Amino acid sequence: MKKKKFFKAYRKLDKLRGQAASSLSKKHKSSLKHFKKKKLLLPGLDKPKRLLAGATLAGSLFLNPGGSTIPKILDWPVEEISKLGLLSSYELNEMLKENLTSLLPGEIGKLTKEQEEKICEAIEKVLGIDVCANLEGNELNYAYGWIGYEQHLYRYPGDTLDQHDEELVAGIAPGLGAWGYFADSKAAMTEEEKLREKYYSVVQTLYLPEWQTNSEELYQWYKYRKVIIVNPENGTACVTVIGDAGPAKWTGKQFGGSPEVMKSLDLNLGMRKGKVFVLFVKDEENKIPLGPIDFNIRKGLPKLG
Amino acid sequence: MKKLFWDYLIEVEEIKVKLDKHGMVKEESYHLLKVAHDTFNLKILDEVLSYLPKEKHKEFLKELDEKPDNPKLLEVLKKEVEDIENKIKEVVKNVKQEILEKIEEITD
Numbered sequence: 001m002k003k004k005k006f007f008k009a010y011r012k013l014d015k016l017r018g019q020a021a022s023s024l025s026k027k028h029k030s031s032l033k034h035f036k037k038k039k040l041l042l043p044g045l046d047k048p049k050r051l052l053a054g055a056t057l058a059g060s061l062f063l064n065p066g067g068s069t070i071p072k073i074l075d076w077p078v079e080e081i082s083k084l085g086l087l088s089s090y091e092l093n094e095m096l097k098e099n100l101t102s103l104l105p106g107e108i109g110k111l112t113k114e115q116e117e118k119i120c121e122a123i124e125k126v127l128g129i130d131v132c133a134n135l136e137g138n139e140l141n142y143a144y145g146w147i148g149y150e151q152h153l154y155r156y157p158g159d160t161l162d163q164h165d166e167e168l169v170a171g172i173a174p175g176l177g178a179w180g181y182f183a184d185s186k187a188a189m190t191e192e193e194k195l196r197e198k199y200y201s202v203v204q205t206l207y208l209p210e211w212q213t214n215s216e217e218l219y220q221w222y223k224y225r226k227v228i229i230v231n232p233e234n235g236t237a238c239v240t241v242i243g244d245a246g247p248a249k250w251t252g253k254q255f256g257g258s259p260e261v262m263k264s265l266d267l268n269l270g271m272r273k274g275k276v277f278v279l280f281v282k283d284e285e286n287k288i289p290l291g292p293i294d295f296n297i298r299k300g301l302p303k304l305g
Numbered sequence: 306m307k308k309l310f311w312d313y314l315i316e317v318e319e320i321k322v323k324l325d326k327h328g329m330v331k332e333e334s335y336h337l338l339k340v341a342h343d344t345f346n347l348k349i350l351d352e353v354l355s356y357l358p359k360e361k362h363k364e365f366l367k368e369l370d371e372k373p374d375n376p377k378l379l380e381v382l383k384k385e386v387e388d389i390e391n392k393i394k395e396v397v398k399n400v401k402q403e404i405l406e407k408i409e410e411i412t413d
Contacts, residue, residue: 016400
């Protein structure tokens with residue numbers, strides 16, 4: 001089959017590109033921080049973010065070939081698609097949704113061992129991220145529950161709503177998050193700290209059974225702990241950090257998401273809540289980027305734009 | 306695709322011909338040429354930064370940010386690095402050879 005040749009060629013050339021990017025990054029890491037448009041000009045240097053941009057294009061090109069001889073991507077052999085991660089974000093969402101539909105628990109709460117194994121396996125297969133409900137002996141009271149729309153949080157002393165770049169309609173919470181400011185000052189705020197507020201989540205640490213006896217240690221453990229939030233209704237997923245404690249039991253919700261998180265899960269309109277999975281991300285090296293996951297982290301997507 | 310000032314030194318006709326010979330259709334070639342082009346750019350920048358004195362990196366990359374297709378950037382480089390144009394051409398030649406070999410390896 002002709003398309004097999006394309007896959008073979010793509011793999012070989014993508015490997016060369018990867019080697020070139022790796023060599024450049026290693027040799028000139030300190031200089032490249034001055035190169036702000038590197039993602040635009042040399043997209044191979046920053047694969048995950050570049051792929052986000054390429055994902056939609058990939059989808060439109062392959063799903064609407066405009067008379068081209070390339071068949072619809074979904075007609076291609078699954079193994080080949082999977083190997084390349086050659087999927088648009090929509091297709092990826094659909095794939096995750098399809099994988100999770102039969103695994104949805106009947107009720108909100110913790111997952112059984114069997115459920116956890118299957119759900120985490122499905123997420124790993126589609127998104128390329130290792131996740132779990134119990135990490136280092138810590139487990140939330142809910143791995144599947146209701147999430148609600150939160151407001152922005154103050155990131156540093158003197159922060160105001162209009163300094164946030166998206167979803168200003170959400171407003172800003174009057175108090176600080178459970179872990180205080182994200183940065184000491186506006187000038188000192190790093191990109192990572194900025195993204196922590198942008199993609200923060202809220203979990204009910206206060207109601208953990210061990211909280212009464214071990215709150216100090218747990219407070220540190222949960223601070224900015226990376227969790228993935230998956231909306232099984234539509235297959236969207238967002239990697240977040242735990243940035244606040246809540247919501248209160250009486251709300252009937254078990255989690256909260258920043259305005260940007262909720263938007264990425266398509267839960268920012270109407271009732272602004274939905275049932276989601278919240279699972280810990282195994283990311284000891286802090287390599288998984290925060291934000292919506294529109295591509296397979298391990299396999300990436302081909303670059304088009 | 307954003308233009309870079311060294312684009313005129315990159316020549317992909319042979320790669321196109323090779324892809325055609327392997328029966329790639331237009332969209333497939335487009336994908337593959339994009340990947341090839343990225344590789345050229347990454348390798349060229351690697352080469353340029355390797356020869357350009359470290360203290361000049363910041364300024365050069367800032368200029369590249371502002372106007373990546375500015376031909377004056379080459380003039381700046383020429384002053385700092387002897388024979389830079391030929392050095393880039395050599396990189397292009399080697400990368401092209403490598404790409405052509407990879408394509409040649411492909412079988413049905």
